[in-house]
Amino acid sequence: MSAPIAIIGTGIAGLSAAHALRNAGQNVQLFDKGHGSGGRMASKRSEAGVLDLGAQYFTARDRRFLDAVQKWRDEGWVADWDPDLYEYRDGRLSPSPDEQPRWVGTPRMSAITRALLQDLTATFCCRITEVYRGEEHWQLQDSEGKTHGPFSHVLIATPAPQAAALLASAPKLAAAAASIAMEPTWAVALGFREPLATPVQGCFVQEGPLSWLASNRSKPGRDGQMDTWVLHATSSWSRQHVDLPKEQVCETLRGTFAEMIGCAVPEPDFSLAHRWLYARPSEAHQIGALADGGLGIYACGDWCLSGRVEGAWLSGLEAARRLLEHL
Structure with a gap:
């Protein structure tokens, strides 16, 4: 059985990508630094x-x-x-x-992302600090020093400045994410x-x-x-x-x-x-999603499109589409 795909972030972009990939028969595993899903769609009790x-x-x-x-x-x-x-x-x-x-x-x-999380495997309170590639697979390291993996692909669905830091293995993608204010x-x-x-x-x-x-x-x-x-x-x-x-x-x-x-x-x-x-x-973009199909690393989020909830969802869909094209 092939290694699963790692998705960092359980906002609407990450969950959109997760569903598109799972519907295509892929095994996905999600990670989030928060206590629950939603990102900026979260609600506070x-x-x-x-x-x-x-x-x-x-x-x-x-x-x-x-x-x-x-x-x-x-x-x-x-x-x-x-x-x-x-x-x-x-x-x-x-x-x-x-x-x-x-x-x-x-x-x-947050009811939307909670519902979308059903039947998906997610690890919360887990801040991923490094994404690196071995000879064949990707590994993730969290802030506690624990390693997660192996993964066949990595999809980063976080705000652009956080994505830029996690894209160090793909300098062109990192630079593109870092340029988004x-x-x-x-x-x-x-x-x-x-x-x-x-x-x-x-x-x-x-x-x-x-x-x-x-x-x-x-x-x-x-x-x-x-x-x-x-x-x-x-x-x-x-x-x-x-x-x-x-x-x-x-x-x-x-x-x-x-x-x-x-x-x-x-x-x-x-x-x-x-x-x-x-x-x-700070402004709308038409990136859709960032992709390095050769390396197998991708990034998505509202910052790739309109900055709206719809933009985040569409960006996750686009990242999944580009990933599936390279399988």
């Missing part, structure tokens, strides 16, 4: 309920992704989210004209025991430190004792304040939220901040 701190929703334009999303909906993993959507510019709130369909995982964003995003969650008296359920913010805010409880399947809100700072504000203490991030973004939401905002009963260091690529 808290005393205020489950919070989507990363990807807030996703859209589907490509027919292949739309077909996948319809299957996920049939399985009950996703639902459409049609919030009362606003935009904030020139100091005022107004209804947003954006009517494109939006999807969310249910009952939390990724932007940070500060996310803040606020919880209120009494619901805020605002019609807003989602808002695109066009000025100041915030870029987006959403009522977490307005999404299908969410529960919790509190009225919870998730705020995302702009890339530029997050970059300028990337090392700001979490308490100050919460205070600043809460103040901005209170000024613009159009109702009285009391002190929150719950708050937390989370820094996504590699939240999104």
